[in-house]
Amino acid sequence: MCALGAAVCFGTATVLQAVAARTAGAGEGGGDAALLLRALRQWRYLAGLALDGLGFLLQIAALRSVPIYAVGAALAASLAVTAVVAARLLRVRLSGLEWGAIGVVCAGLALLGLASGTEGDRTGPGWLRYAMVAAAVGVLLLGGIGGRLSGRARALLLGLGAGCGFGVVEVAVRLIDSLRPADLLTDPAAYALLLGGGAAFLLLTSALQRGSVTTATAGLVIGETIGPAAVGVVWLGDRTREGMTGVAALGFAVAVAGALLLARFGEAPAPEGATGGT
Incomplete structure (x- = not known):
């Protein structure tokens, strides 16, 4: 809900x-x-x-x-x-x-x-938090590359980068264990959340200003769904109900396909x- x-x-x-x-x-x-x-x-x-x-x-x-x-x-x-x-x-x-x-x-x-x-009950490997920070930095680098392109290639790359940035936010939320200010200051996942979210907004704004809205949004949907879902299943223990893995995979694919349309x-x-x- x-x-x-x-x-x-x-x-x-x-x-x-x-x-x-x-x-x-x-x-x-x-x-x-x-x-x-x-x-x-x-x-x-x-x-x-x-x-x-x-x-x-x-x-x-x-x-x-x-x-x-x-x-x-x-x-x-x-x-x-x-x-x-x-x-x-x-x-x-x-x-x-x-x-x-x-x-x-x-x-x-x-x-x-x-x-x-x-939700999965795993906290993920220790390196995953730092990987999210690296991914957020990668989103910024992707934005720099996309900004030099033009047309649909620019919109797709910036939209995809924005989606990956929002995906970093999704994973980082799951990795944060404590909301105490002292803990947040030392948690790489908190920095990944801020950096990834900020980069995503910048890239999406740039993509929509001077590119195809449809192309940019398609890249956004792909970036914010597939990668984070894979991280949740592989490292965070996300699972389906017993015997319903195929139904979940079908539902995910159908929902994303409809969104792309x-x-x-x-x-x-x-x-x-x-x-x-x-």
């Missing part, structure tokens, strides 16, 4: 912020900073930020309760929430394929819900009439 609640929060926040950004930019000049300041004066944008914060807390709660693969698939499903809310608030027309993709995401999550066990909703959806499909 926490993972699905986080998906609802993130998906709804995207649409609220899109509405606020459009209103703030209508007939006004100025650069990105001026647009942001105007948006911050609108209740929809502030509500979207509040939902993002609530979604992050729900994500943390979910990661401490169920396997990473289930949480990752549920977060990818926030694109389905964005699509449904956008269809109502922004009057975006969804194609038959996109409505079908929403159904596919729901079916995949239902399968995962049936098959998922509790909805990749154009990774940012503010296009206005009605701009495009009817992915």
